[in-house]
Amino acid sequence: MNYEASLDFARSLDDQDPLRNFRNRFHIPKKDGNEVAYFCGNSLGLQPKEASARINQELKDWAELGVDGHFDAKTPWYSYHEMLSAPLATLVGAKTTEVVAMNTLTVNLHLLLTSFYNPTPDKYKILTEFNPFPSDWFALESQAKIKGYDSKTALVEMMPEDGEYTVSTDAILSKIEELKDELALIMFGGVNYYTGQCYDMQAIAAAARANNITVGFDLAHGIGNVKMNLHDWDVDFAVWCSYKYLNSFSGGVGGVFINEKHFENPQIVRMEGWWGHNKESRFKMEKGFDPIPTSEGWQLSNAPVFSMAAHKAALDIFEEAGMEALCEKRDKLTGYLEFVILNAGQGLEIITPSDIDQRGCQLSILTGENGKAIHDGLGKAGVVTDWRHPNVIRAAPVPLYNSYEDVYRFGEVLREFSG
Numbered sequence: 001m002n003y004e005a006s007l008d009f010a011r012s013l014d015d016q017d018p019l020r021n022f023r024n025r026f027h028i029p030k031k032d033g034n035e036v037a038y039f040c041g042n043s044l045g046l047q048p049k050e051a052s053a054r055i056n057q058e059l060k061d062w063a064e065l066g067v068d069g070h071f072d073a074k075t076p077w078y079s080y081h082e083m084l085s086a087p088l089a090t091l092v093g094a095k096t097t098e099v100v101a102m103n104t105l106t107v108n109l110h111l112l113l114t115s116f117y118n119p120t121p122d123k124y125k126i127l128t129e130f131n132p133f134p135s136d137w138f139a140l141e142s143q144a145k146i147k148g149y150d151s152k153t154a155l156v157e158m159m160p161e162d163g164e165y166t167v168s169t170d171a172i173l174s175k176i177e178e179l180k181d182e183l184a185l186i187m188f189g190g191v192n193y194y195t196g197q198c199y200d201m202q203a204i205a206a207a208a209r210a211n212n213i214t215v216g217f218d219l220a221h222g223i224g225n226v227k228m229n230l231h232d233w234d235v236d237f238a239v240w241c242s243y244k245y246l247n248s249f250s251g252g253v254g255g256v257f258i259n260e261k262h263f264e265n266p267q268i269v270r271m272e273g274w275w276g277h278n279k280e281s282r283f284k285m286e287k288g289f290d291p292i293p294t295s296e297g298w299q300l301s302n303a304p305v306f307s308m309a310a311h312k313a314a315l316d317i318f319e320e321a322g323m324e325a326l327c328e329k330r331d332k333l334t335g336y337l338e339f340v341i342l343n344a345g346q347g348l349e350i351i352t353p354s355d356i357d358q359r360g361c362q363l364s365i366l367t368g369e370n371g372k373a374i375h376d377g378l379g380k381a382g383v384v385t386d387w388r389h390p391n392v393i394r395a396a397p398v399p400l401y402n403s404y405e406d407v408y409r410f411g412e413v414l415r416e417f418s419g
């Protein structure tokens with residue numbers, strides 16, 4: 001596509017955008033009375049306007065029904081999580097039974113590593129992505145320790161070539177080949193939080209399968225951003241949070257994917273809790289854990305309904321818009337951001353791959369010495385991005401609520417820095 005750095009051009013793309021009305025479904029923060037251009041949906045997604053009605057409904061049911069709300073609320077709390085499974089399954093490409101909303105991301109990572117990281121003295125290593133989110137690294141290290149292994153040798157980080165930030169699929173596959181007899185687990189992000197690189201999850205999963213290695217993905221930056229087919233790719237498990245692209249609020253309920261082949265596998269142990277117990281007999285309050293034979297069998301506690309209410313409001317919007325249309329807009333909008341950054345004459349380098357199959361909507365911009373000043377200048381002008389020490393600005397034009405005009409504004413601020 002041929003882009004132009006003009007307001008008319010940006011507005012004409014907005015006029016033709018079939019998803020343009022979805023922006024009105026969100027509260028857009030304001031600065032000095034004007035809507036900001038919000039590029040931090042990869043960090044905290046915006047609030048769907050429908051969220052407050054959903055949460056208020058639960059407050060009302062609680063006020064009016066007390067304990068009876070478990071079964072008599074408009075949406076009974078007892079089974080509240082069940083309605084989230086189908087839309088989540090669509091987003092990750094899974095069967096409804098393979099997906100459940102529960103807990104938060106790092107907690108879920110620990111729960112699933114308990115089940116799926118099964119090291120032996122010969123085969124105990126974990127191959128992980130380059131520069132993983134620290135919480136993932138901490139979880140992996142501590143799981144190695146819990147299982148009696150030296151975390152220093154257990155974790156293998158997939159380093160890029162010197163001077164590079166991203167890693168080719170070929171390099172990852174060669175690494176797997178090299179370490180295949182020592183790897184108990186391959187645990188990658190779907191999309192790296194820092195570089196915005198989208199890994200070839202299908203190829204990684206296939207290599208894992210071929211070598212009898214368990215494979216899991218952290219989809220914090222993948223879900224709601226890129227299309228996936230976890231079931232068909234034969235991934236073992238995945239975890240995610242809901243407050244980034246899924247717009248379901250800070251600390252909101254996360255989710256997991258567990259491949260159905262593991263539901264009744266007696267070799268797989270888990271952390272057990274009453275919410276994972278057979279629904280028919282749960283309230284008999286007897287001993288003897290009888291797991292629900294789906295991903296729901298990994299649940300521990302009764303569900304956080306307020307957080308699920310906000311989640312439901314957000315997932316409804318995804319269902320309406322559809323990932324197909326969102327991805328189409330994502331590529332155009334991100335392409336436009338790439339154009340305005342490179343066109344602004346700042347000599348900025350984008351470390352996110354330019355290949356649209358290897359990225360979602362985030363672009364990570366490597367800045368020079370004036371990087372922090374550029375970031376702060378963007379903020380002053382009402383263009384919200386985030387700063388990653390020491391020199392990266394991350395910007396995510398989100399197809400649900402960002403406009404081409406937002407991207408144009410980004411470029412105009414950058415241009416001011418050309419002096």
Ligand SMILES: *Cc1c(COP(=O)(O)O)cnc(C)c1O
Binds near residue numbers: 189
């Ligand atoms: C955002 C993010 C987290 C945060 O974890 P929480 O448990 O939700 O606080 C962890 N890992 C990755 C890859 C992330 O992007």
